[in-house]
Amino acid sequence: MFHRTLAWYYSDHIHDMPKAVKHCQTALFLARENRDYRGQCVTFARLSWIEWLRGNYTAGQAYAQEAQKLARISGDLCQEAHGLHLETLFWQVLGYYKHCISRSTRARTLLCQCGLSHGDLNSVLMNSQAEVHKSKSEYAEAHNIHNQILQKVLGVHNPYRLGFALMNIAEIEVFMEVSKDLIQEKIDASQAIGKAIKNAMLITACDTIQADLNLREGDMSSLLFCKCLQFAWGNFSEVVSYCLERLADNSRWEVSCHPFSWTTVFLVHSLKLKQKLEIHKALQFLGEVFLRENDDEVTATCLFTLALEGFSQMDVHRSRAECMIRLGDICEKNSDLLKARELWEMARPLFERSLQVKQIQDTDERLSGINKDVKEQHKMHLAQLAELSLPMGKIEEVNDSSEDEWKGENIGIVVVA
Template sequence: MAMKHGQSALSLAQSTGNNEKQCHVFLHFSFIKCRIDDYTAGQVYAKEAHRLARSMGHLYREALGLCVEADILRGLGNYTRCTLLAERARNLLDMCGLPDSFEGNALKTLLGEIQSHKSQYAEAHSLHNQVAQAAVNDPFPLGISLMNIVDIEVSMGTAKHEIQRKINEAQTISKVIGNIKLSTMCDIVQAGLNLREGDMSTVLFCKCLRASWGNDSELVSQCLERLGDVSCWINGPHESTWSTVLLAHSLKQKEKLGIHKGLQFIGDVFLQENDEVTAISLFTLALQGFTAMDVHRSRAECMIRLGDISEKNGDLLNALELWELARPLFVHSSQTKQIQAIDERMSGVNEDVKEQYQNQVRLVELSVPAGKVTEVEEVDSEIELELDEAEVE
């Protein structure tokens, strides 16, 4: 019905040459398509809104178009381009004198979510804190920001009492304003905290799944990620089917991050069943995806598993290489316990093997062309150039 009325409004705007109204309708269409998880159509409409706004020199609507497309790209796992669009939208809002507006804070939230997906938790925590401080008198965005902060703090290992205080505050807000989504987010994060603290019950997760299924695919993904992560359930019963459900759900929603986490978790299931060949294939495939998306923690987890398998099979040089590659990724994602675990692995390796590995590293470094060190910066510049050219067209 909303699309039907929108089509009528679009036809009228096109017949009268009202580009501003057309831009508004295309943004409306994009929101509708994203709500029903049709991200491809949503992106097309957002691009058209951005094109029209740019042709009019309407900076505010241009920023909105970029913001909507950036959010779509976040859902699809294209974090590099998403960040680029979001930063451009922030610059446009700054030019409009609206850096701390609703839209400005929405962009900070979006950038915080990107950093969180990439497991750059310290950066994400800072952005969500800025939004929470700006929303101190606005209950709903404050509650959402608190839950974003808490979700990060659970992953960073923040003390339970600090996390629980924020959850309680958000739960109070959800009851006062009667918001079901915020209430469900509180339950999901509470279940995640309980799990981290050793409570192996799935009851609260399943309650959240029932509340979210068919209504909010991102909340469904959050539940399934926790239920499907074998490493979280080492000391309790785990249904391996949850990992498969996560993969199926993510494939349907075209969520790249969820797809590769599903592959990683299914790899864990096969590893528990001593099927190392299948596990290696799944970890390698997941690692490729995480590397493309620049997701630090998940990359490191796959490397640790592959390294441990190599160690078990007597290939200590490969194990050392994978462990050393994983360590800085855990540092970037503030994973203190995992860093300590790697150091313990490394300390148990014979000194002769370590020396052999270091010699191998030096040989590789000598064989790398000098230009390779700037490869990442060159790729980033090419992306920006392509975007500029596309906008000019």
């Protein structure tokens, strides 16, 4: 118990992971000597959490599975649920969202069986489910779950849970394009709690969301992101990934003041940690670099297509739509108007699913413009055909729809003998 407590102290408060691991190893040795299955289970769970923080996902997942095995041996349903929660974290970052949902559901069932369905661990499992929805850009569902967690936390005195609940809602609302003032209130409240309880992780998480909000509002300074990176590197892989993703997305920055090398760093970091969603986002961002910096449409098309395949497999709505928009832009530039329109029409409902109002408006403008261009292209082709002296007769245009209803499908060619 003594060494497990020290491991918790060093991992969650001092952020000295090597010392935390050392005390875990001592605790594990003593628990094995005494055939203490529950003690071994709790220690493996702590090791799993430490490896999660450090980004060592393969080792962490193995520890989580070992914790579940020992929990079943000792008949501890609560610890088995905790082990399932830890395993869920690793499946999420590896992009296996169905595995996440199934394990979270199983864990919550175990908590019901032991009468702990209203405890902290149940809220933690709800948070994991919200994270899956967020990863898939199902922001309404994620926001709803986080609000449920907030209502539960407000009924008890738990500043730690309250701070993270507010922070999670603020993060989602940045994606949902909620007004800056409403988001700022939650960030300020969460950060004040973090400072009061001296939780560096919560303070840094609030800083990253503040930086993201600032960027959304047009502030092109990367200093706050870099400050968070400096603190988190080597200790909090989730914060590192969050910052690198924002820095790597060149579509959000002015090209003149932002180096595209961040995109390469993000790709390398994601590959090292085997983060499936982040790897495909990095490929998408790299496509933007080739399109904007080098005007290399061939390479950009390959990268956008590869990213789109990954997003489709994971069912990530917003990122799929963004790739479709870019591929449509390239098709339009190369006069493949029908393919461009098809891609943009597929992108629109995906933006609706992820509540991206501005991008829906941009897509509608694209579709409105291309419908006119397609009509003009058809007229031009008909005119070219009419100029040909075909022996079978002359060519006449048939258009049986009004200007407002026209979408490019109704023009036909009739040969008059």
